[in-house]
Amino acid sequence: NFMLTQPHSVSESPGKTVTISCTRSSGSIANNYVQWYQQRPGSSPTTVIHEDNHRPPGVPDRFSGSIDSSSNSASLTISGLKTEDEADYYCQSHDSGNVVFGGGTKLTVL
């Protein structure tokens, strides 16, 4: 099975743009869709991006997702950062029916 590696933490100022990466250890990132979840303290995760780059209803268009085959990674980009975006973010994919989560990235908006 493969692993998804995320930076442990990122920080940026309100109004700025931040990108969180998610690198797949083996197999092509393009082979299986990537989802991104936001988890605020004390809450269950919620989807901010599904199937690489689709936003669920209600998720602001400040959130976008992409994949890059050259680096075998997926990225979550949040523009116009707001303090409410401060949370943990997890990427997730699958392979042969097995689900894999990344280790999570703590986003601090300061």
Added chain:
Amino acid sequence: QITLKESGPTLVNPTQTLTLTCTFSGFSLSTTGVAVGWIRQPPGKALEWLALIYWDDDKRYSPSLKNRLTITKDTSKNQVVLTMTNMDPVDTATYYCAHRGMVRGDFEHWGQGTLVTVSS
């Protein structure tokens, strides 16, 4: 409206078997493409996928835990049950069940989670 709720013991002794029940509403686990998964999260740590059961009773398990896990469904009761054997203090975590729909590939809906502590 889709809802899921986890239930089970909050405290388990080491070596015991944990049984958790996910009771859901708003969808049917007999609908083609639908699945329910279990995911856990130790305090302050990352999400870890445990198991997934599909509408057709296909089952998938985390490779690292598959020898300890069993997932079953009762479509008539709208429930999914996860059992985990030989519990250890490192299994202390919040356990979530989540719904994966027939269109999107993500876990669209999550339960509130239930904290299970393993301690004697």
